[in-house]
Amino acid sequence: MSDVWGESLPILYGRSVTTGELVHVDDAPNGKACGCVCPDPGCGQPLIARNNGKKKIHHFAHIGGTCAWSAEYLLAELALEVIRERGRVWFPELAYEAPGTHLPEKVSEGMELPVCCAEKIEVEGRKAPAIALEIRTSRGNARYVFVPELVHVLDGEQIASLRKECRGIVRIGLRSLMRSMKTLEGKHYDREELAVRIQSKEVMEELLSGRRQRHLEWAWNAKAKELGDRAWALYAQRKKEERQKADAEKERKAVIDQARREKVRLAAAKRAEKERAQLAQAAKAAAEREAAREAWEEAHPVQGRSIRDEARRQKALSDMDRAREIMAPIVDDVRRPARGLGGKRWYRCEKCGKVGPADEFAIGDVSGVWNHGICLECNWR
Known part of the structure; x- marks a missing residue:
């Protein structure tokens, strides 16, 4: 480093x-x-x-x-000496990560507490000691461990080994302290002066009395872990209930949609059945009419033959031809048009006698006479 x-x-x-x-x-x-x-x-x-x-x-x-390890070993001994002399030590602010937001949820403010006893302890995998403290609480004595960090930081295995015998682990951030001191001095800092200051009892007292609070931090705390686990468990339970509620709502909507689709299907089936019944009834009526017609034609062969011939003729006629046949007896005056279907004017040609709508006739002044009764074919001749 x-x-x-x-x-x-x-x-x-x-x-x-x-x-x-x-x-x-x-x-x-x-x-x-x-x-x-x-x-x-x-x-x-x-x-x-x-x-x-x-x-x-x-x-x-x-x-x-x-x-x-010499620097960290002597700094651990220096921290132990300061703690024994002061009889008190500063504990940093305690917080845990709030579920969902990942923001710190404060448990307690930083505070200075009296120390019953302090001793060096060995840390598995670490060649410098840590300081174990006994703190008197309302529920009896609690054991905490302070670990000076400079060149070698605590790793996960070391924290796991210490967790078995204490309620919390505090890092004494000598590394971050040196960085901040170096930054404060600027690019022309005196490294030898920093080396002297970092190993002084005055700086260690400032650290352990809370005057440099940001360089003390929790590596692990049983209370924060317990509260954090409880918060995460409640968060997970709430999320599970929300998912269950969402699933139930989704299922309810699916049932409603299924019922609506079934209702629509039944209504369509009912309409189809009604239409089939109407078609069957109409077919039956048509069959009865056909049977009655055939019976009448057998009883009246001459009239029946003429009726059939007329039906075939009408079927062969176009819509316009049928319209002409309908309008022929109505337009009886070549000089006076008649209103037909759709409000159209119908005329009779005074030359050829053809009956037709206005668009088939020459309308206007013909040979000085106002004449509406000459068709286009006769007018062009």
Whole structure:
């Protein structure tokens, strides 16, 4: 991590070989005579105190190479020392993700609580300790774990292992703190100065007293998990009820539509049955009329033959021919038209005697006489 210098962060504390306590570099003899080793017991390398220079910050250096966990180990011990001295610690605001909106639902404000006892604990898969706290509550003591994070952040397996023995896990965000300090200083920041400040008791006190609240955050909390699970369960139940209600409404509409279609089908079937009955009755009446006609024709063969001939003739005539036959006796005066079907005027030609509608006749002044009784064929001749 280039922005926090990763494992190259210089350390300002070493562990005294004689007392086992943390010793600041300015309080130790210079060089190999400092009598200190790496704070990380997994490393344990002898340290060299470089506290005689005037240009570079005073710090401890490993004889055999940089240690990956030394900074976080000493910061965990520094946090434990601060907590024991203060007897109180700040807990960040508690919230959970609201179902549906994915926005934080606040459970409680951030607050400072008294600490009954504090101790270092090992975290599976992590080479720096965490701090376990006992907090007195109305329902008895509750155990919480504070984990300093700088180079190495908590992963899912480490959180799962800690969840078994506490009610909440709080991250001490040293990584985000260094980033904000670096941003505040600007592009000309002094990295050595930041290294000194991040390892000071004053900064750790600011973190654990809530003056830098945004760098303390919950990695996991049993109460928030319980409330969140309950909210999600209620949300899932509500969604299930809404789906069931929607399905029931859909089914109800389907039943109504089916009933409506069945009603329409029955009405159509009833109409079809009625039409079939009417057709059957009409066919029966037509058959009776035909039988009566045939009987009458047998009784009156001459009249029956003439009637049949007239029916065949009428069937062979066009609509206009039938109209002419109908209008012929009505238009009896060549000078006076008659009204026919549809309001049309019908005339009789005074030359050929043809009967027809107005559009077949020459209407106007013919040889100085107002004449409506000459058809177009006669007028063109």
